[in-house]
Amino acid sequence: MNRLRVSINAFFWEVKVSGAFNRCRLIFLCAFFSLTAQAALAQSEGWFRAGTGLGDTNKPRVAVADFAPRADSAKSHSSLFTQVVRDDLQFSGILEVPSASFYPPEAPSVPAELKPAMWIDPPTNANFLGFGNVSESAAEATIEAWLYDVRNPASQAVVGKVYRGAPTDLQVRKFAHQFADEIISKLSGGLPGIASTQIAFVSSRNGSKEIWVMDYDGSNQRQLTSLKSISLTPRWSPDASRIAFTCFAPSSGLTSAQICMYSMDTGKLVSFPHFHGTNITPAWSPDGAQIIFSSSMQGNPELYVSDINGGRPKRLTNVNGASMSPSWNMNSDGTSATKLDLPDKGYVIDPAWAPNGQLLAFSWRRPNDNYDIYIMDAATRQLVELTRDQGRNERPSWAPDGRHLVFESTRGGTRQIWTMLADGSQPHQLTTGGHNESPNWSTR
Numbered sequence: 123m124n125r126l127r128v129s130i131n132a133f134f135w136e137v138k139v140s141g142a143f144n145r146c147r148l149i150f151l152c153a154f155f156s157l158t159a160q161a162a163l164a165q166s167e168g169w170f171r172a173g174t175g176l177g178d179t180n181k182p183r184v185a186v187a188d189f190a191p192r193a194d195s196a197k198s199h200s201s202l203f204t205q206v207v208r209d210d211l212q213f214s215g216i217l218e219v220p221s222a223s224f225y226p227p228e229a230p231s232v233p234a235e236l237k238p239a240m241w242i243d244p245p246t247n248a249n250f251l252g253f254g255n256v257s258e259s260a261a262e263a264t265i266e267a268w269l270y271d272v273r274n275p276a277s278q279a280v281v282g283k284v285y286r287g288a289p290t291d292l293q294v295r296k297f298a299h300q301f302a303d304e305i306i307s308k309l310s311g312g313l314p315g316i317a318s319t320q321i322a323f324v325s326s327r328n329g330s331k332e333i334w335v336m337d338y339d340g341s342n343q344r345q346l347t348s349l350k351s352i353s354l355t356p357r358w359s360p361d362a363s364r365i366a367f368t369c370f371a372p373s374s375g376l377t378s379a380q381i382c383m384y385s386m387d388t389g390k391l392v393s394f395p396h397f398h399g400t401n402i403t404p405a406w407s408p409d410g411a412q413i414i415f416s417s418s419m420q421g422n423p424e425l426y427v428s429d430i431n432g433g434r435p436k437r438l439t440n441v442n443g444a445s446m447s448p449s450w451n452m453n454s455d456g457t458s459a460t461k462l463d464l465p466d467k468g469y470v471i472d473p474a475w476a477p478n479g480q481l482l483a484f485s486w487r488r489p490n491d492n493y494d495i496y497i498m499d500a501a502t503r504q505l506v507e508l509t510r511d512q513g514r515n516e517r518p519s520w521a522p523d524g525r526h527l528v529f530e531s532t533r534g535g536t537r538q539i540w541t542m543l544a545d546g547s548q549p550h551q552l553t554t555g556g557h558n559e560s561p562n563w564s565t566r
Contacts, residue, residue, distance in 0.1 A: 327556025
């Protein structure tokens with residue numbers, strides 16, 4: 123059974139946290155938050171490492187040799203392929219990629235040229251080696267790629283792939299992401315990599331706030347919508363074929379916040395009904411069959427659930443206050459709510475549940491007036507602070523591997539999209555031009 127968890131977004135209704143704060147004002151928060159002084163701060167605890175898959179000090183060392191160009195025409199793409207694979211593996215959080223400056227001078231281009239001892243010895247100290255070659259014509263690039271266990275040289279290749287496609291940077295990057303994901307899957311016991319995923323976000327770089335997407339590492343940024351209005355809160359469908367978002371669309375001579383839908387398959391907006399009042403913050407059910415959203419169609423903003431075409435909307439909540447920013451984790455009839463506790467004073471916004479359903483990421487403005495990102499263990503109420511004293515950090519969204527987060531931050535002076543490991547390390551800025559916000563990571 124799909125389960126739905128309801129949250130409150132303080133962008134619309136700011137919720138004050140003050141210890142044993144007057145509970146009559148927190149009645150609705152029982153659907154998601156009861157903000158009382160119960161939790162204990164915890165840094166680098168075992169629960170956190172187990173929940174994120176990070177913290178292993180014995181990571182496999184995976185060297186990636188320079189892929190050999192078979193002709194001068196392939197030099198650029200062989201270098202691009204090599205660097206993208208290295209970056210993907212390093213950012214995985216579960217592998218260690220030794221610096222290329224430690225590599226031996228001779229790199230294999232095919233398995234027959236592999237000399238394992240050269241890669242096992244210091245300073246490389248590799249456990250595994252990725253290598254291969256790139257051929258290119260005017261019509262096609264061909265990439266042969268292998269991963270070998272150099273400490274078990276008699277074994278067969280851990281990964282062996284041949285990629286063929288258009289000789290373009292975009293296609294070569296795609297192949298590199300695929301090879302990196304293959305390596306991560308093999309060395310993590312089958313857990314998926316994220317190098318082939320995408321991030322949707324809102325950008326005003328061309329004037330109005332529109333929906334954009336980019337590869338997980340910030341490359342291939344492109345605009346999807348051209349509504350020349352305001353678009354907000356993009357949310358990927360589970361199969362990554364659609365993006366639901368909040369748009370300000372004209373209807374019957376009036377412009378109001380509505381739910382809009384974009385198809386990645388057709389590259390066009392998909393029809394979704396306009397309801398009376400304000401309709402915002404869509405979220406998908408895990409099976410992709412339903413959408414929950416906040417609507418004032420009957421007066422007070424409440425949560426409604428409908429099919430993905432907007433049919434048969436059903437009201438879920440009936441409370442005094444604004445019900446917004448839903449995410450799935452309780453019964454879709456609005457029952458089986460869970461209370462979560464937070465310590466200290468401040469304001470809590472943007473809660474996002476990890477793929478494992480155990481960890482909650484959110485932005486919390488504590489008394490110092492900074493918005494920072496925290497992770498809470500839902501069972502124990504223990505917390506880890508991921509950002510501190512680096513501008514305003516908000517709207518976290520989990521990668522499907524549960525090891526990475528994307529978020530918006532003003533640490534560089536303007537509002538931009540960043541990623542980091544779920545322990546707060548390896549922050550990467552993905553956007554630079556204009557103002558960029560409200561990121562959401564695709565599930566595949």
